[in-house]
Amino acid sequence: MKLLWELGALLVPIVLLVAGSRTASANPERKLKDGESVTRVTVDWHETVAVSRLTPSLQVVVNPLLRRDSPVHDAMFNSLAELKAHFVRYVPWKSYPKLAVTELEPPSGTAECRFITGTKETNEFVHIACGIGQISKVDFASFGNPTGFCGNLSVGKCHAEDTLEFVKKQCIGLESCSFPVNTKTFGDPCPGTIKGFAMQVQCKPPMNHTYYDFDLINQMLEDFMNATSNHSVIINFSTIPEWMYKDKDRVKYPDDPNQIAPYSLGTELVDPTAKQVGDYYGRLVSWYTQGGFVDEYGVERRSPYHYDFQYWECLNEVNGEHKNTPESYTRIYDQMVMGIRRHGDPAHKIKFMGLALGGALHADWYTYWLNKSNHVSDDIPLDAMSFHFYASCENRTDPVNYQEFFARADTLVSQVSNVTSLRDAMSPHTLIDIDETGIILPDDNVVGAPMFPLVYYNAAGAMFAYLYGKLAATGIDVLGESQLVGNPTLPDLDLPSQYPSVAMLNWTNGLGNARYHVLKVLIENFQPGDKLVKTTAVQSSKPGPVGPDTSFCGRVPNLEVMNLKCTDPTATIDKILFASYGTVKGYICGQFEVGKCNAANSTDIVEKACLGKNTCSIDANTPVFGDPCVLTFKYLAVQARCTHGNGEGTGGGGAEPVYAQAFTAPDGSNRRYILVNKTPEHQQLQVAGATGATAYLVDETRPTGPAEELKLTSDTVRLLRYAVMVVVLPKTG
Known part of the structure; x- marks a missing residue:
């Protein structure tokens, strides 16, 4: 089959580069330019400003490209294995129901059913078998738009009248039967419309039926566990079977496991105690950790698996899905913990992670879930909690717009202290994992949206490195890059778009892009326990001492809050230089x-809110400022000055185009820098002590990686736009 994969031509060309150490000036684009401003990076290696708890990691969301019949399957799992990451999150997700839910239909007693969702050109094959005995009766059969659940099926407005008699002739008296479902078999009861199929039979002797199907799910989880062998994982089967909700009709899902469907729709559980949900997850975990489970009818089902899951995360973005509240979610969490322990973790080895909130600012969720008195017993563990962060920008193809990522990142950094403060006060042992960290560009899943340039991945990787450095000082425990696999629409494989801007791997060959290689460099060079030491990065037009600058900035998108603060508590804001x-x-x-x-x-408005104050807050919205341009996305940007000392503002980004942070090992050895160019312009740096150092560079000259290893011959280096460099200084003494 002639595939896009073979051509390698959609986005990332296959570039073969000779690995090895080079000098910093090996690439002509990186040669220093006369007249450029220089960012001077200085460090006090003896002044520790924080101790890192942070582990860089990633999430892997199920995707058809990870299936064993994918042409990039092997390369993608090899790339995952080469990261050697800990706390890797694995998420079978609602968009692919057949890859995410192990029991898509409810237990149906002695009635056995089969469903085909169908398309306008439905042409599927149905197979049904009694297991033991014979099919004794066909209760129902309809080709058209049948409705209802197994045991309570009805014909719809579209129905082929001869369906039932046809199925009876094909099936009664046989142990099993199979036949094609299409208009050739049944005729066309409603031309031009989507037609599905449903049938219900009885077996003799009678037997109870469940609908567990682990086949495809097993394969992908096996490959994930092999790729992360000997490293900690966070497993999150985030999708509750839809039949556990009070839906008026059976929720349909694609017959093709590679197709996307709106699946998680219900809002009220059939079992309000959520014990049914807990038992489902208990059996699922038991399948993978205990070698099988006993189903709803007491039938033992065996598996070959005895995996160790270090963490189990309970659901995903629960503040949005199923219209959960802190109360309803906590009820589900407790029942999930108890169900997993009852069925799949009798030794209580698995640790549990809660919340997985969409966004950081959800104090009501944190305070409710972290309060032990809101759980069914003191035995419910609160081992870890999580939330997500995604940046974006206004224009998906313009690299200048990618600077916005860093302003959004600064907003997150300003919010994190609220989360860590609640954790520290209410449950200090609870880990915090920002387990989805990434960028979703505008129109990412819109058919026909223009493809972004390769340098986007450099900018996205630069934002992740920037966040790693900033968050290492805050008490966050894990920062997970989102996500290993994404893709645009791939017609040759009949795959719909699935957030190509979050991809860490090239969908044409399974190799890493700049986001992947930035993460790999961080994993290989930084770890919890590292000390962050005082680091200063100041830009000047020529070498020499640079005086203090007491102005500072904030920049936030519409509907967020701008906070401005003078660092010295005795200082006040005395001038608004820009608003x-x-x-x-x-x-x-x-x-x-x-x-x-x-x-x-x-x-x-800003002067009225801030002048003469040490701190102030301004809501960035139209009720405060009016609407100067209806239906246009807006920002609030402010540059202010304090009477003395420095200040900080939400999303301010700092005055310098380059971010620098130095680290040491706990004993002060192993001195390293993270250097990030936050701009679409090349930047010169003077890095104290860099001569003779080893540097690992991710920039746009190597779009397929790996990071280039360089030997620095001077303290001066040049970073191309959105480049990331990790500098490891020579050992001293």
Whole structure:
């Protein structure tokens, strides 16, 4: 089959590069340029500012490209294995029901059913078998749009009248029967419309029926566990079977496991205690950890698996899915823990992670779930909790817009202290995992959306490295990059788009892009227990001492809150140097410009809220500023000054185009830097002590990686746009 995979031409060309150590000037684009401004990086190696608890990791979401019949299956799992990551999150997700849910239909007693969802050109094959005995009766059969659940099926407005008689002739008296489901078999009762199929039979002797199907799910989980062998994993089968909710009709799902469906729709559980949910997950875990389980009818089902799952995470983005509340979610969490322990973890070895919230600012969720009195017993563990962060920008193809990622990242950093403070006060032993960290570009799943340039992956990798450095000082425990596999629409494989901007691997060959290689460099060079030491990065037009700058900035998107604060508690904000609510130009503090859309009252409102105060907050929204451009996405950007000392603002990004942070091992040895170019412009740096160091560089000159290993011949280096460099200094003494 002639595939896009073979051509390697959709996005990332296959580039063969000779591995090995080079000098920093090996690539001509990285040669230093006369007249460029220089960012001078200095370090006090003896002043520790924080001790890191942070582990860099990633999440793997199920995707058809990870199936064994995918042409990139082997390469993708090899890439995962080569990361050697800990705390790897694995998520069979609702978009692919047949890859995520092990029991898609409810137990149906002595009635046995088969369903085909169908398409306008339905042409599937149905097979049904009694296991023992024979099919004695056909209760129902309909080709058209049948409705209802097994045991309570009805014909719809579209129905082929001869379906029942045909099925009876094909099946009664046989141990099993099979036949094609299409208009050739049944005729066309409603031309031009989607037609499905449902049938219900009885067996003799009677037997109870369940609908467990682990085949495809087993394969992908096996491959994941092999690729992460000897490393900790976080397993999250995030999708509750839809039949456990009070739906008016059976929720349909694609016959093809590679197709996407809106599956998680229900809002009220059939069993309000959630014990049914807990038992489902208990049996699922038992299948993989205890060698099988006993089903709802007491039938023992055996498996070959005895995996160790270090962590089990309970559901995904629960503040959005199924309209959960903190109360309803905590009830499900407790029952899931008890069900898993009852069926699949009798020794209580598995640790449990809760929440997986969409976004950081959900104090009501944290405070409820972290309160032990809200759980059914003190035995319910609160081992870890999680939330997610995704940045974006206005234009998916313009690299200048990618600077916005860092402003969004700064907003997250400003929010994290609220989360860690609650954790520290209520449950200090609970780990915090930001287990989905990434970027979703505008129109990412829109058919026909223009493809972004390769440098996007450099910018996304740079944001992750920036967040790693910033969050290492905050008490967060795990930062998981999202996600290993994504893809655009792939017509040759009949695959719909699945967030190509989150991909860490090239969907044409399974090899890593810049996001992957930045993560790999971080995993190989940083670990919990590292000390962060005082690091200063100041830009100047020529070498020499640089005086203090007491101005600072904030930049937030619409509907968020801008917080401004003078670092010295005795200082106050005495001047607003810039303020604009609208389509602000620029991302670096000191380089903001008023765009075409601007609220004329911006400066007056900010001055009124902030002047003379040590701290202030301004809501970035139209009730405060009015709407200078209806139906246009807006930002609030502010540059302020304190009477003395520095300040900080939400999403401010700092005045410098390069982020630098130095680390040491706990004993002060193994000195390292993270250097990140946050801009679409090349940057020169003078890095104290870098001469003779080994550097690992991820930039746009090597789109397929791996990171380039360099021997630095001077303290001066040049970073291309959105480049990331880790510098490991020579050992001293």
